[in-house]
Amino acid sequence: MRWTLTLLLAASLSAQVSNKPVTFEDIKASPNRNWLTYSGDYKGTRHSPLKQINRANAANLTPKWTFHMETGRKLETVPIVYEGMMYVTNSNEVNALDARSGRRIWGYRDERSTISRVNRGAAIHGDRVFFVTGDCHLVALHRITGALVWDKAYCDTKMGAFATVAPMVVKDAVIVGIGGGDTGTRGFLAAYSSTTGEQLWRLHTVPGRGEPGSETWGPKTLDWGGAATWLSGTYDPDLNLIYWTTGNPWPDFYGGDRNGANLYSASLIAVNPDTGKLQWYFQFTPHDTHDWDAQGWPVLMDIPINGKSRKVVVHANRNGFFYVLDRVTGEYLRATPFVDKLDWATGIDAKGKPILVPGKDPTPSGNKACPCVRGASNWMSPTFHPETGLFYVVTLEQCDIYVSSAKDPKPMQNFAGGGGEQIPTEPGKFYLLALDPKTGKRVWEYPMTGPGVMWAGTVSTAGGVIFFGDDDNHLVAVDAKDGRHLWHYNMGQPVFASPITYEVDGKQYVTIASQTDIFTFGLHEPIPSVPVLEGLRKLQ
Numbered sequence: 001m002r003w004t005l006t007l008l009l010a011a012s013l014s015a016q017v018s019n020k021p022v023t024f025e026d027i028k029a030s031p032n033r034n035w036l037t038y039s040g041d042y043k044g045t046r047h048s049p050l051k052q053i054n055r056a057n058a059a060n061l062t063p064k065w066t067f068h069m070e071t072g073r074k075l076e077t078v079p080i081v082y083e084g085m086m087y088v089t090n091s092n093e094v095n096a097l098d099a100r101s102g103r104r105i106w107g108y109r110d111e112r113s114t115i116s117r118v119n120r121g122a123a124i125h126g127d128r129v130f131f132v133t134g135d136c137h138l139v140a141l142h143r144i145t146g147a148l149v150w151d152k153a154y155c156d157t158k159m160g161a162f163a164t165v166a167p168m169v170v171k172d173a174v175i176v177g178i179g180g181g182d183t184g185t186r187g188f189l190a191a192y193s194s195t196t197g198e199q200l201w202r203l204h205t206v207p208g209r210g211e212p213g214s215e216t217w218g219p220k221t222l223d224w225g226g227a228a229t230w231l232s233g234t235y236d237p238d239l240n241l242i243y244w245t246t247g248n249p250w251p252d253f254y255g256g257d258r259n260g261a262n263l264y265s266a267s268l269i270a271v272n273p274d275t276g277k278l279q280w281y282f283q284f285t286p287h288d289t290h291d292w293d294a295q296g297w298p299v300l301m302d303i304p305i306n307g308k309s310r311k312v313v314v315h316a317n318r319n320g321f322f323y324v325l326d327r328v329t330g331e332y333l334r335a336t337p338f339v340d341k342l343d344w345a346t347g348i349d350a351k352g353k354p355i356l357v358p359g360k361d362p363t364p365s366g367n368k369a370c371p372c373v374r375g376a377s378n379w380m381s382p383t384f385h386p387e388t389g390l391f392y393v394v395t396l397e398q399c400d401i402y403v404s405s406a407k408d409p410k411p412m413q414n415f416a417g418g419g420g421e422q423i424p425t426e427p428g429k430f431y432l433l434a435l436d437p438k439t440g441k442r443v444w445e446y447p448m449t450g451p452g453v454m455w456a457g458t459v460s461t462a463g464g465v466i467f468f469g470d471d472d473n474h475l476v477a478v479d480a481k482d483g484r485h486l487w488h489y490n491m492g493q494p495v496f497a498s499p500i501t502y503e504v505d506g507k508q509y510v511t512i513a514s515q516t517d518i519f520t521f522g523l524h525e526p527i528p529s530v531p532v533l534e535g536l537r538k539l540q
Helices: 024-029 529-539
Strands: 003-007 061-068 080-082 085-090 093-098 104-110 123-125 128-132 137-142 148-153 168-170 173-177 188-193 199-204 234-236 241-245 267-271 278-283 299-305 308-316 321-326 332-337 345-348 354-356 367-369 383-385 390-397 400-404 418-422 429-436 441-447 458-461 465-469 474-479 485-490 500-504 507-513 517-523
Touching (some): 003 148, 061 485, 104 137, 234 299, 308 390, 321 345, 332 345, 390 458, 458 500
Antiparallel strands (some): 061 517, 080 085, 085 093, 093 104, 123 128, 137 148, 234 241, 241 267, 308 321, 321 332, 367 400, 390 429, 400 418, 429 441, 458 465, 474 485, 500 507
C-alpha cells in the first residue's frame, strides 16, 4: 500500500460537518466565511470581506489553538477552510482539522514517495480535497473521511522533476505544475478531471524542437530548459483565462549555452483552462542569468490607466520592477522599481524590455548585482485591498555576488551553472511595502527586524487590517491605511507561509503556519471568573 489514513474525529463531528459539495460557484464567491483557494479568491487579491477583527480591536487578538505537525520541518502550507473544516498539508501529507479547535479529524500520508519536498497547500472541489506529493502524484481524497478516491502520477522524477505546488481548480479541472527548473528539466502545466483523474491537457513552458520559440535556446539546453511551474496561478472567469508564472531558465547563472531570450522562462503566461492553449505571454527577464524567475503572484484588478479603466494583471517581479499588464491581451502598460537596491537595468522600455546595465552578468570570479538571488520579492503572497486601493507586498533590499561556471551542463544533477552569494557586510532587510498600483509609487513601508530568512506573505480584511508574517517569527497586524502597528505575536519559529482568515460559528479567526505548527488566533473573550471561583469554594 502506498498510503496510510488516520481517522480520528469524523464520527464525533458529523453533526457539525456540512455534506454540501463545494461548487465552482462557491469557489468564485470565496473568500467569505470560507477560504477555498490558495489566495482566497481567483484574482489573487488575498482580501477578505470579514471585519469582526478590525483596526479598533486587533490589539485584543489572542491564540486560540495550535496544531503541531509531527513531521513538519519548514511548513509552507496555506490552509483551505470550508464550513468549519480546515485542510493543511506538509510534504506528502494532508491533515483535516476542526477549524474551531484545531483537533485533527483525519490524516493522510503517502508512505512510498521517494521525494520529500515542501508542500504549499491543497485545493477543494465537490466532495474532494486535492494535493500533490513530492514525487508528482496528484491525489484526490474524500474531504470528510480522507478516503482515497484516485491517485495519478503526472511527471517523471527520473527526469529531475518534483512537485510542491498547491493545485488550482477551475471548473472541473485540477491544474498542477512542477518544480525542478534548477536541476534541468522541462516545465509544464497539466490539467486533470476532478471527477475521474483523467488528464485533460498538458502545456510545456519550454518549446519542443522545431516549435516557435525553440530558436531562443541552444541545442544543449532546449530539452532541459527549466521554466518550472511550482507556484499556483490566478483566474479570470469572465475572460476564461488562467495566469501562471514560470521559473528561471537552466542553467540558472550561465547563459553561454542558451543564447537568446529563452522562451517561456521568467514569464507570465495566459492559458485557456478548457484547452490548455497559450493565449499570450509576457517575459519579464529575457535570458535571465540571476535566477530571477517570475514565480510571484499575478494579481488581477481593474484600475484606471491614463484616465481609462483597464482590466490589468500586476506583478511584483523578483527582478525589482512592479509590472502592470493588460490581462486581456498581455499588452505592456507600465513598470516601476519597487526597491532601492536595483542596478542591473536602468528601466523598462516602451515594449516592456529591460534597459540593461552592461557588466552585471555573473562571472567566474564573482560580480555584484542587485537585487539578490532571492529577488526583490519572491513567492510570498501579496495583497490588494479594494478599499484603500493599495497593493501590499513583502520586499527584500539586498545585493549578492553572482558567480558563473562554464562547466558542461548536465541535466537532472542539480547543476545551476554558478550561484548567488550573500555579502557578509551587507545583510538584507525585509519590508512590508504599500504601493499604489495606479502609479507604482510607494505609499508607506513597514521595516522588519530579523536575520533575513523569512518567506511569509500577507492577507487583508475589510476591517482595515493587514496581517503578515515578519522576519522575527511574528504574526503582525498593521493598519491598512498607514502601516501603523496594531498587534503582534511571537510564534518562536521562522515563518515561511502566508496567513488566511475565516469565520466559523460567527467568530473570525486568523491562521498561519510557522516552521512546524499551525497557529490560529481570535479575539479575546472574557472568562466569567466569579462562577468558577464559587464552584471551587463549594468543592473545598
